[in-house]
Amino acid sequence: MTDPVGTFCLVLHSHLPWLARHGRWPVGEEWLYQSWAHAYLPVVDVLGRLAAEGRRDLLTLGVTPVLAAQLDDPHCLRGMHDWLGGWLLRAHGAAPRLPGLAVREHRAATAALAVFEERWRHGGSPVLRDLAGSHAVELLGGPATHPFAPLLDDTVRAFALDAGLTDHTRRFGHRPAGIWAPECGYAPGMETGYAAAGVERFLVDGPALHGDTALLRPVGDSGVLAAGRDLDVTYRVWSPRAGYPGGPDYRDFHTFDHPSGLKPSRVTGRHVAPHDKQPYDPVRAAAAVARDAADFVRVVRERLACIRGRLGRPGLVVAAFDTELFGHWWHEGPAWLEAVLRALPAAGVRVTTLRGAMDAGLVGGPVTLPESSWGLGKDWNVWAGDAVADLVALGGTVQRDLVTSAAGTSSRARDPLRDALAEQALLALSSDWAFMVSHDSAADYARGRARSHADRVAQLSRLLAAGDRAAAATAVASWEPGPFGHVDARRLGRPRPTAGLRPR
Known part of the structure; x- marks a missing residue:
């Protein structure tokens, strides 16, 4: 042959x-x-x-x-x-x-x-x-909930990827x-x-x-x-x-x-x-x-x-x-x-x-890649353009709440309330919501989903900051089950500066 x-x-x-x-x-x-x-x-x-x-x-x-x-x-x-x-x-x-x-x-x-x-x-x-x-x-x-990673703070980006790779390992037996x-x-x-x-x-x-x-x-x-x-x-x-x-x-x-x-x-x-x-x-x-x-x-x-x-x-x-x-x-x-x-x-x-x-060795020389995506225009506009400026701002707030909440624990044990906050934050950051809005495909549903998850993050963040764990637990108990019971907010580690969140 x-x-x-x-x-x-x-x-x-x-x-x-x-x-x-x-x-x-x-x-x-x-x-x-x-x-x-x-x-x-x-x-x-x-x-x-x-x-x-x-x-x-x-x-x-x-x-x-x-x-x-x-x-x-x-x-x-x-x-x-x-x-x-x-x-x-x-x-x-x-x-x-x-x-x-x-x-x-x-x-x-x-x-x-x-x-x-x-x-x-x-x-x-x-x-x-x-x-x-x-x-x-x-x-x-891939990252847990398919976020548009270029818009994530380095700490949150690493956390989302780690959560996704961990989930893959649990389901399929290999990382x-x-x-x-x-x-x-x-x-x-x-x-x-x-x-x-x-x-x-x-x-x-x-x-x-x-x-x-x-x-x-x-x-x-x-x-x-x-x-x-x-x-x-x-x-x-x-x-x-x-x-x-x-x-x-x-x-x-x-x-x-x-x-x-x-x-x-x-x-x-x-x-x-x-x-x-x-x-x-x-x-x-x-x-x-x-x-x-x-x-x-x-x-x-x-x-x-x-x-x-x-x-x-x-x-x-x-x-x-x-x-x-x-x-x-x-x-x-x-x-x-x-x-x-x-x-x-x-x-x-x-x-x-x-x-x-x-x-098989089908590898060429090193490259420097530009900002890019596979969306229309091959840039970030679908997920970071004017049509979704509100979702970009919402995502920034969600990330700050997530990082702040994770920094607020000194326990070596997992905290189910902060884990629940982290799961809702990951769901709020899904790239699908901006995609659906930019393409005018069920835009109201997409905005509603992003805001509902973000509102839960904000609510839980406020309650935990105030030390009201009873009210926080009541809120979490009222939510429908999520996808990732293994999400561990402790894995965010020490927060990095959030200056990396880029305005669009």
Whole structure:
């Protein structure tokens, strides 16, 4: 067999904010259950099937701690089981009006229920641990609640990362050496904190490396490697303007049969009104999957051939996507994913994980990275712009309350009240709230969530400062359970100066 033309790394980033007991629909637990049913179940099924064939190092899978907590949470597990049963009932109800759609959805719901009851009923961690243990995937960790780390004080940033890495270790049995930096957010100097936490590699968007993403790159003299997302390849699938999921033969995400909530139409055309869209045809969709998978393999191979010609050695292509694209947003995404993972090796492309790329020596010279993210404009504006100035200010207050509260204890024992304050602070600092406001997507819900968690932090901070532990305990007892019982406020250590909080 000839040497591979180069190496391809697929990175999937699985994340949702903490939704348990915080609304149901249109924003809340429904979001979790849809993503679980239509993306997490089928994607893991694809990976499990390929692993059973003896395939290894298929892709790098990021699962944020706050999502992993929900996949293990008894309340969410019960809710997911109920949701799958509701999906089956909705399929039954659609049969008189849409018999073809009802049959397809009945089969899909039945299969999902069987998989969930057989493998997921006791939580997602055992399922993902099996995939990692079979070396099918490399699991990435990250900060606990997916905060936009460049806006965090160094002390809070280190605390959030430590809480996330600790959670990963508890669920999956190992401390991860790679992380998904939330929103691919980076500020100069963050690599020092990564190195101190034992992180060896993280993701940035391609423009942070000026598009030169053909090798992993050490950041300064830290020894920590940055993997850059190749946008020319990634945007072939999903871009702000184009990509395979918008093809006319794929199922349309936005068009509903309102009585059942099912999706009966194909995209048909980008400017076709919902009532004019054509019925979904699985045969046409399968042909589109085969065509687009072959196109992607061609694009990757051609990209790697160009890199090899430029470098004089085999190089690397990293394509990174939200996991929720595959099945939730793009119904046919899991089938496309399986087709690509089967076809790339046959086309002379080595498929591996970020760890595998590092072990293979696909590492270039050191780089200096600028402030960056994978948001619109590739800067910090989505999370720090004028539209979210109130949330930035709120986050600053939350951080100061958190650091001040942690400094207020001299006990060697854990303090459950300060731990509860720390958990609420982490939830308030989630990057999702600013993202949703900047994109005008359930902005009221996002602002309400950020403020509710911040208000709890402020309330508890005041009560603890006043020495009123009885009232503080009463307040905490009235809150719904959170994701991280292991959060230990003592791990904040001695507070550093908060001058690092940068006005925006």
